[in-house]
Amino acid sequence: MIKRIHFIGIGGIGVSSLTQYYLAQKAIVSGSDLEKSEITDYLKKKGAKIFIGNKKEDIHQDLDLVIYTPAVGKDNPELKQAKRLKIKTLSYPEALGLLTKKHFTIAVSGAHGKSTTTAMLAKILIEAKLDPTVIIGTKLKEFGDTNFRAGSKNILLIEADEFQASFLNYWPKIIIVTNIEAEHLDYYKNLNNVLKAFKKFVSHLGAKGILIANQDNENVLKIAKGIKKTIFYSFNQKKAALLKLKVPGSYNISNALAALYCARALKIPDKVSFKALSEYRGAWRRMETHQAKLKGRNITVISDYGHHPTEIAVTISAIKEKYHGKGIWLIFQPHQYQRTFYLFNDFVRALNGLGIEKILLAPIYGVAGRETQALIQKISSEKLASKIAMATAMTDFKTIEKYILDKFDKDLLVFMGAGDIYLLAQRFFKNR
Secondary structure, eight states, X not given: OOOEEEEETTTSHHHHHHHHHHHHTTOEEEEEESSOOHHHHHHHXXXXXXXXXXXXXXXXXTOSEEEEOTTSOTTOHHHHHHHHTTOEEEEHHHHHHHHHHHSEEXXXXXXXOHHHHHHHHXXXXXXXXXXXXXXXXXXXXXXXXXXXXOOSSSEEEEXXXXXXXXXXXXXXXXXXXXXXXXXXHHHHOSHHHHHHHHHHHHGGGOTTOEEEEETTOHHHHHHHTTOSSEEEEOTTSHHHHHOOOSSOSHHHHHHHHHHHHHHHHTTOOHHHHHHHHHHOOOBTTSSEEEEEEETTEEEEEEEEOOOSHHHHHHHHHHHHHHTTTOOEEEEEOOBOHHHHXXXXXXXXXXXXXXXXXXXXXXXXXXXXXXXXXXXXXXXXXXXXXXXXXXXEEOSSHHHXXXXXXXXXXXXXXXXXXSSSHHHHHHTTSSOO
């Protein structure tokens, strides 16, 4: 039995969820991260011993297991010390993969919509009294503003990320695929390799497994071929019109359909699913909406995690649909030099096609361990802004904040990106 576990990168959204799983199992948990955060503070309150910085001295012989984020390099002092002491080490996907074999696992995958679909399905399973354990890549109000729920039954619901083919460690009984696009090209190089990885992942279902597949995405249709039991859902199905959601956007209807059809596969009555979906209030940084005053004017401030060109386009479209005719400024923080470089033309097309009043680009958010110096030299927010009408590249958050305070005269401020742009958004959640 595992009693003492140390997590390297404990403040990450995935690793922190797995941390809570082991805390719920009464394990003695410690962990480190490069910086203190809301998440590390929360885990400390839950009982984890937190270290800021990576030091080999924090790895002791009495540990049973060390779990590390895939972003950690081989030269990490804690990881090297654990191996030197011959302590068992697992990456986060490897550790989660072991749990998928232990439980009846439902895995939600796809380029976009994973967190929302997982959250919606979690609501349904809870409403149906199936009491799932949930590991998700965002914080939910329903879980007390955290990204984990401990359940008493054998169902494990997880978000299955394709980053570095992490999901190939998982062995679910049901897989949902929301969509597939060219993403993480620093790893996959091209769409064909992305498709190969998804094809291999769905093969993990085995003869009795069930695939819930988005019929509206041609790439999903390609990888669904050959899966014995596939349930397709589509935005064009009659059921779509019956859904009453609090969250806007056609893509959220699609996410809800994925959750609904998975619930049907589990024999959950539609009335239970419709009730749960109608009560879903959204997730942290998924069109998180706040009302505030700016210099005496009523404004709406939205914080969103979108960082891929498609996500930007569909999110702004949903916002325009909900707030028809309102003036919008987008403050976008590109996430990762690699993604910005490989999808540069897609970002240009998406941002130019938004049809909004102003776009402010924050500096690119670099991800430790996932960047190359060569690309850092080649790409920048300034280069992106030069190709986009109505876009201005800004040097830092303070400059952006001052610019907004001096010049913003519209209705909606939308902050978007997967980095730390949400911290700037939070400064506008309250009256200024």
